[in-house]
Amino acid sequence: MLRGAMGAPGLASVIVERVSNGAVTEKASDWDGSVKVRKAYKFDSEEGDAGGLVELLYDILEEIGDGGSRYSEKRVQIRLVHGDKYECKSGCAICAPEGAMGD
Numbered sequence: 841m842l843r844g845a846m847g848a849p850g851l852a853s854v855i856v857e858r859v860s861n862g863a864v865t866e867k868a869s870d871w872d873g874s875v876k877v878r879k880a881y882k883f884d885s886e887e888g889d890a891g892g893l894v895e896l897l898y899d900i901l902e903e904i905g906d907g908g909s910r911y912s913e914k915r916v917q918i919r920l921v922h923g924d925k926y927e928c929k930s931g932c933a934i935c936a937p938e939g940a941m942g943d
């Protein structure tokens with residue numbers, strides 16, 4: 841189990857628990873942390889299914905980070921890419937600009 845920063849007053853926290861077919865997160869949705877929201881993400885690197893992992897990382901960035909914007913000098917970007925040794929012959933969604941996540 842991986843745990844994020846916990847309990848700092850006024851700051852968001854996300855708990856990430858790895859499970860066999862992905863991960864489950866728990867975060868506080870209320871200002872005082874009294875309401876917990878859990879969300880499941882399914883991913884499996886053995887099967888090449890990484891979409892849920894990208895969604896998980898994107899949600900964590902949204903929750904705890906300031907990743908910058910399209911107008912920032914520097915910004916954090918989370919998206920699927922091909923391995924640098926992989927040759928894509930189909931022009932798939934990963935290659936297309938629309939495949940990028942996050943604005």
Ligand SMILES: [Zn+2]
Nearest residue numbers: 928932934935
């Ligand atoms: Zn491709």
